[in-house]
Amino acid sequence: MVSTVQNSDVKQKNEDQAVVVAVTFAAVFDAEAEDDRDVYRLGVALPLLQVLQRVNERLLEENPVEHQLFDIILITTETRQQQQSSSIITSTRHHGLEVGRFCFSSEDDFIESLAQNNVQLFLTTDGNEALRATQQGVPSALLDKNSASCPSDQLRVVLCQDATIQPDADSSGASKKSAQSFLTRLGQIRQKFGMFNSPLCFTIVTSCGGKDSCCSALKSLRSLGVSVDEAYCLGGAPRGPILSILRPHFLLSDGFSQLEG
Amino acid sequence: MSLNNSQTLTISGQDVVKNGSQHSLEDANTLLKPSTPSKKPPKPENSITIAVSSRVLFNMEKEQQIFEQQGMEEYIKYQVEHETEPFSPGPAFSFVKALEAVNTQLRDLYPESEELFDVVLITNNHAYVGLRLINTINHHQLFIERFCMTGGNSPIGYLKAYNTNLYLSSDPVKVHEALGEGIAAATMFTPDKMTEVSETQLRVAFDGDAVLFSDESEQIYKAHGLDKFFEHEKAHENKPLDHGPLKGFLEVLGKLQKKFYAKGQRMDCPIRTYLVTARSAASSGARALKTLRLWGLEIDEALFLAGAPKGPILEKIRPHIFFDDQMFHVEGAAEMGTVACHVPYGIAQRVPEKKGLKDKEVSSIK
Numbered sequence: 001m002v003s004t005v006q007n008s009d010v011k012q013k014n015e016d017q018a019v020v021v022a023v024t025f026a027a028v029f030d031a032e033a034e035d036d037r038d039v040y041r042l043g044v045a046l047p048l049l050q051v052l053q054r055v056n057e058r059l060l061e062e063n064p065v066e067h068q069l070f071d072i073i074l075i076t077t078e079t080r081q082q083q084q085s086s087s088i089i090t091s092t093r094h095h096g097l098e099v100g101r102f103c104f105s106s107e108d109d110f111i112e113s114l115a116q117n118n119v120q121l122f123l124t125t126d127g128n129e130a131l132r133a134t135q136q137g138v139p140s141a142l143l144d145k146n147s148a149s150c151p152s153d154q155l156r157v158v159l160c161q162d163a164t165i166q167p168d169a170d171s172s173g174a175s176k177k178s179a180q181s182f183l184t185r186l187g188q189i190r191q192k193f194g195m196f197n198s199p200l201c202f203t204i205v206t207s208c209g210g211k212d213s214c215c216s217a218l219k220s221l222r223s224l225g226v227s228v229d230e231a232y233c234l235g236g237a238p239r240g241p242i243l244s245i246l247r248p249h250f251l252l253s254d255g256f257s258q259l260e261g
Numbered sequence: 262m263s264l265n266n267s268q269t270l271t272i273s274g275q276d277v278v279k280n281g282s283q284h285s286l287e288d289a290n291t292l293l294k295p296s297t298p299s300k301k302p303p304k305p306e307n308s309i310t311i312a313v314s315s316r317v318l319f320n321m322e323k324e325q326q327i328f329e330q331q332g333m334e335e336y337i338k339y340q341v342e343h344e345t346e347p348f349s350p351g352p353a354f355s356f357v358k359a360l361e362a363v364n365t366q367l368r369d370l371y372p373e374s375e376e377l378f379d380v381v382l383i384t385n386n387h388a389y390v391g392l393r394l395i396n397t398i399n400h401h402q403l404f405i406e407r408f409c410m411t412g413g414n415s416p417i418g419y420l421k422a423y424n425t426n427l428y429l430s431s432d433p434v435k436v437h438e439a440l441g442e443g444i445a446a447a448t449m450f451t452p453d454k455m456t457e458v459s460e461t462q463l464r465v466a467f468d469g470d471a472v473l474f475s476d477e478s479e480q481i482y483k484a485h486g487l488d489k490f491f492e493h494e495k496a497h498e499n500k501p502l503d504h505g506p507l508k509g510f511l512e513v514l515g516k517l518q519k520k521f522y523a524k525g526q527r528m529d530c531p532i533r534t535y536l537v538t539a540r541s542a543a544s545s546g547a548r549a550l551k552t553l554r555l556w557g558l559e560i561d562e563a564l565f566l567a568g569a570p571k572g573p574i575l576e577k578i579r580p581h582i583f584f585d586d587q588m589f590h591v592e593g594a595a596e597m598g599t600v601a602c603h604v605p606y607g608i609a610q611r612v613p614e615k616k617g618l619k620d621k622e623v624s625s626i627k
Contacts, residue, residue, distance in 0.1 A: 195333050195387065196413070203412075204388065210406045215395045218388060230414070231388035235302040235406035241422035 002105045002113040005085070009093050010100050015118070018071035019185050021052065022103070022119040024129065025076045027143050029091060040091040044125060044143050048249050050152040051199075053098045055189065058199040062192055068185070073117060074099045077129055079106040114138045120182045123250065137174035139182050141250035150249050154201055157186065158248035159228075160239070161206045161217050179252070180224055187226035203230040203246060207239055302406040305424050307375035309513045311360060312420055314430040315384040315394055317449040318357065319348035340390045347400035348393070352451045352600045353429055354401075356581040359463040361404055363531045367517070370524045376517065381423055382408035383416045385432075420444050427510050429602065437605050445510045447584050447602035450591060456579060456598035462531050464580040465514060467507055467560075468571075468604075469538035469549050471586035475503035476607025478545075483608050494545035501552040506606050507584055508556070515558050535578055536560045541567035572597040586610070 006012060025031065028049070029040035052070040059066045074092065076082045082104045092099050105113040111133060114122055122133045122140040130140040150156065190200050204221070206214040214233040221228055232242055243251075302308075315321060328336035360378040367377055380403070382394065388410045398405050409419045417438050420428055428439045428446040439446035458464070470479045482490040514532055521530045536553075540546045542565035553560055564574055572593040575583055583601045585591050587609050594601035 195337070201412070211395050211398065211408065215392060218391055228388040228391075230412040231391045231408070231410040232419075233406065233408050237302075237305050237407065237423065242419070245418040245422060 002103060002109050002116065003085075004113070004117065005089065005102045005104070007089070007092065007099050007101060009096075010098055013069050013071040013100055014067040017067040018069055019121070019182070019189070020071045020073060020117060020119045021121045021123065022073050022075045022114055022117065023049070024124040024126070025074060025078075025081045025088060027123060027125045028074055028097070028099075029088075031081075038087050038090060039094045040087065042095060044145055044148045045123065046148070047150045047152045048123070048143065048147060049097055049099075051150070051155045051249060054153060055155050055199045056098070059189065059192060066192075068189060071100050072098060073101040073103055073119070075103040075110060075113065075122075076105055077107055077110040077124070077126070082106050111136050111138070120178070120185065134175055137178050139175070139179045139252070141252055143250065146247075147249060150247050154199055156201050156203065156246065156248045158203045158205055158243070158246055158251050159183075159217070159221075160251050160253040161204060161213060162208055162253060183221070183226050183252075184224045187221075187224060190227060191225070198229070201230065202226060202228045203248070204228050204232070205239065205242060205246070206231075206233045208234075208236055210235060302404075303375035303377050303379055305379070308377050308379035309517070310379050310381055310423050310425045310427075311357075312381045312383045312416075312423065312425045312428045313353050313357065314416075314432065314435075315382060315386055315390075316431040317351050317353040317429050318382060319351045319354070319394075319397055320451075321348055321351070322451075337387065337389050340393050344393045345396060346393070347397040350401070352449050352455065353582075355455070355458050356429075356463075356600065357403060357405075358460065359458070359581045362461055363463050363517070364404075366531050367520065371520065374520075376520065379407065380405050381425070383419055383428070384408070384410055385413055385416065385435075386410050387412045417442055417444075426513055433603070433605060436603075440506055440604070440606055445507050447507075447604045449582075449600065449602045450595050452595040452598050452600060454598050455600060456576060458579050458581050462529075462533055464533045464535065464578065465511075466535040466537050466575060466578060466580035466583040466599075467511060468583075468585040468587075468590065469536055469540060470502075470505070471607035471609060472505050472507045472584050472604050473511060473536070474505045474508075474549065474552060476505070476586070476609065477503055478548075480608045491541075491544045494540075494548050498548045499551060500548075501555045502548065504556075506604055508558075511558055511560070512556075518559070530561075533561045534559075535580060536563040537566065537571050537574060537578075537583070538564070539566050539568050539571075541565055543567070572599070575599040575601075 023045050026043065027045040028043055030043040031040065049072065052072060056069045059069055074088065085102070085104050089102060103113045103117060114133060119138055122138050123143055124130050124140065125143050127142060130142050133140040190198065190202060193199065204214065204217055206217060211233050214231060218228055218231065234242065316325065324336060324340060327339050357380050360380060364377045367374065382405055391410050409416065411419065415438065416435060420439055421442065425444055428436070428444055429449045430436050431449055433448045436446045436448045467473050470476060478490065478494060481493050511534060514534055518530055518532050521532070536549070538549060540549055546565040550563060566574065570593050571590050575594045576597040576599065580599060583594050583599050584604050585601065586604045586606050588603055591601040591603045
């Protein structure tokens with residue numbers, strides 16, 4: 001049974017225009033460590049939460065009545081977590097996190113609650129959860145311990161293009177469509193800032209395909225309204241060194257299917 | 262060079278004639294095979310990575326002007342509007358083409374080997390300009406499958422990530438940064454006219470002090486004058502000089518040359534290297550040659566100019582690229598149509614040169 005609770009500390013976002021990002025409990029908090037006052041310590045998603053907040057601040061600076069903001073919801077994906085609702089709410093408010101809503105669901109129904117809340121991006125530390133969500137048409141990305149060292153003044157989104165992923169194999173038509181819609185919204189947000197000093201940066205990394213593969217990626221993103229800032233074509237070279245320089249907050253790949261940190 | 266010529270010259274070491282005739286038979290068979298349609302770029306750890314910026318590979322003068330006079334937005338707008346118009350070649354273009362020619366010959370001789378040149382485009386440009394650059398690469402049929410468009414971020418991290426052996430840019434600040442990180446780098450200038458260069462043989466010319474060698478001797482000259490310099494070099498003839506920023510690049514060229522020698526191609530090797538130095542053959546030259554020998558490096562031709570200008574001799578050699586640490590020589594070379602690059606290393610960058618003095622004795626040591 002899913003329940004949704006608003007966070008009264010945070011101003012609610014416009015439902016139609018906000019870009020809803022769901023982050024799991026295990027990503028937001030370090031679930032193992034709980035100090036005496038029933039407050040969880042923060043987990044790997046902290047820089048991401050900070051940077052999404054930063055983008056919102058910059059958007060409001062540009063336009064004080066901006067509605068196309070990031071709306072962050074915290075979602076539980078296990079029954080055990082679902083039962084800790086009051087600790088979760090307390091911890092969130094204690095740390096002053098800009099979480100708009102809480103979704104208390106279990107492993108059986110969290111996908112449903114993603115759909116109910118019109119989630120456009122689902123962030124988790126669990127690969128299985130990411131896969132399940134993608135298969136049901138919700139774009140997902142994996143967060144890991146590397147995410148903890150990402151910058152918090154610029155949201156770095158890296159799109160990984162790998163010629164080995166077949167466009168239609170892993171993702172259904174619906175998930176491809178929702179991935180495109182999410183990218184389009186991000187593109188719209190990016191457009192609100194100039195070339196320099198943008199709080200959001202789009203990068204393409206083409207791993208195996210050659211320059212023509214990168215070329216068609218640039219063109220198809222442009223048709224979605226996404227202007228790419230940086231492009232790296234690796235020609236088969238390993239991704240690791242480049243990614244450690246880029247320090248993405250999250251990696252999105254072709255169909256937003258199986259991803260790595 | 263025809264086979265006849267090579268047979269009459271004295272070669273130390275291998276029997277060229279025997280290998281040569283075997284080689285030409287193999288060669289004929291290889292040439293009849295159709296070339297592989299999709300060549301994969303080599304793995305970075307195996308290949309020799311040459312990183313070039315967009316402005317040295319292509320002529321982007323007009324666009325650069327727009328950027329300087331009208332700003333970034335206009336520059337991007339112009340680039341996107343002209344996306345399908347390829348840029349014309351820049352000063353590094355013929356060098357890159359020559360690298361590809363060497364690769365073709367290496368692939369013929371060693372089809373399984375990944376010890377090849379790998380040209381990477383590393384540019385500060387935003388990905389907006391990316392399509393025009395990719396279109397241009399395709400138009401000129403360049404084999405460049407790796408690039409970084411850093412959108413304004415420093416390229417240095419990427420240079421290191423790709424194990425870059427040589428970085429060429431038109432921006433002296435980036436070149437300086439690269440040298441500071443131990444990467445061989447040089448600022449490339451566009452000569453007003455570019456003399457024709459070979460399409461089959463790669464020719465690379467190096468200055469000696471502060472390029473292949475350290476600037477230790479140069480420091481002596483600057484501090485104590487020419488006589489002291491000659492004295493010092495003679496006295497230390499048998500003590501090798503310390504290495505300079507481009508020594509590693511000469512080394513990798515030598516490695517590839519040996520691969521050609523192993524297949525009998527010593528006389529018509531597709532790679533030829535030159536030392537063009539103001540040292541004099543009579544005195545200070547010996548130390549330079551002995552140092553190279555101690556390092557196990559060969560240089561095909563050593564030209565000791567004893568202070569004479571380098572432009573005319575380079576015009577005869579026709580290298581695809583020439584490296585020098587002193588702008589005076591870079592400019593002199595460029596004036597006569599050689600693609601010359603400045604290596605901003607060593608004492609010459611801090612002490613102003615004594616330019617324009619005719620007297621050989623007091624003219625700059627290089």
